[in-house]
Amino acid sequence: MSQFHSNDTSLTPDVLENLPLDVVTIQQILPHRYPFLLIDRVVELVRKKHIVAIKNVTLNEPYFTGHFPGNPIMPGVLMVEAIAQTGATLLMTEVPDRANKLTVFTGIERAKFRRQVVPGDQLRIEVNVIVWRTLAVKMQGKCTVDGKLVSEATVTCQLVDLKRAEAKPEPTAPAE
Numbered sequence: 001m002s003q004f005h006s007n008d009t010s011l012t013p014d015v016l017e018n019l020p021l022d023v024v025t026i027q028q029i030l031p032h033r034y035p036f037l038l039i040d041r042v043v044e045l046v047r048k049k050h051i052v053a054i055k056n057v058t059l060n061e062p063y064f065t066g067h068f069p070g071n072p073i074m075p076g077v078l079m080v081e082a083i084a085q086t087g088a089t090l091l092m093t094e095v096p097d098r099a100n101k102l103t104v105f106t107g108i109e110r111a112k113f114r115r116q117v118v119p120g121d122q123l124r125i126e127v128n129v130i131v132w133r134t135l136a137v138k139m140q141g142k143c144t145v146d147g148k149l150v151s152e153a154t155v156t157c158q159l160v161d162l163k164r165a166e167a168k169p170e171p172t173a174p175a176e
Contacts, residue, residue, distance in 0.1 A: 038082040053086040059119035074117035079151040083141030111153035
């Protein structure tokens with residue numbers, strides 16, 4: 001079992017009827033942690049179809065120290081990551097052995113960035129499933145602030161096994 005995932009068998013898809021899901025519950029579903037967990041709350045969820053999450057953007061986010069000093073703007077790539085994490089939350093709730101699995105990007109298409117996101121904004125991340133397969137999902141996501149579209153992307157994710165092949169020792173060069 002992963003040290004990051006919960007093996008809590010009570011966290012079945014049925015528990016998702018008790019919305020909103022707070023960050024503690026999200027951390028039982030996803031392996032992401034601060035500073036890279038980019039969703040704070042799940043406010044809507046229709047199994048295998050649709051999910052909506054919230055990210056409260058605050059000045060203490062570590063990326064704001066360099067992006068950009070004196071003019072903090074949330075990087076677009078992190079909005080795409082928030083879309084993927086939101087979609088992964090939907091996917092991982094359907095996986096009974098999620099402690100042994102990880103959701104990874106396999107593609108990003110049609111990413112567009114329309115407005116800046118700054119500290120104090122509340123990012124609403126809406127994700128709709130386009131294709132659902134047992135081990136892979138294609139989703140359309142959009143992020144809004146105050147009802148205005150700020151970014152969108154189509155992402156594909158795949159479920160992979162956390163078990164990694166044992167590392168083989170590197171051959172050593174013969175001594176001279």
